[in-house]
Amino acid sequence: MNAKFLMTWFSTISLILVLWGIVFSFFGLDILPVINKSVLLSWESALYGAIMIGWGITLFFIGRIAFHRGDTQLMKIMAFGLTSWLVIEGLFSAYLGVWFNVGVDIVVLFLFTFPLIKTINSERKKSK
Secondary structure (H helix, E strand, O other), rough: OOOHHHHHHHHHHHHHHHHHHHHHHHOOHHOOOOOOOHHHHHHHHHHHHHHHHHHHHHHHEEEEEEHOOOOHHHHHHHHHHHHHHHHHHHHHHHHOOHHHHHHHHHHHHHHHHHHHHHHHHHHHHHOO
16 A cells, blocks of 8 residues: 555544544534433543543654654644644533633643744744
């Protein structure tokens, strides 16, 4: 298999993941064919935790590579992903009245993007 095919495969699966995220964001987990709906909150909590673990591990390793290489393009991609995640989550939190999480999202967005933006700007100044 060539690299273009594998990239297309990976990109397609990534887009499917985004689309399922949109479906779950708007329609919730109630749309799933689960017999005992009372387990959904516990399952959703475990799922949310697992996603945060995977996302955190991904950010940890990609972030280390980006900062080690001074790769501002990768940092911009990370900033875009983080901003998308936290803004969308914050908007849904506000819509659903979970106001403490709006504050958490703002703080987490700052904590993640501050070093990215600072480094991107620093690298931009160096290259001038």
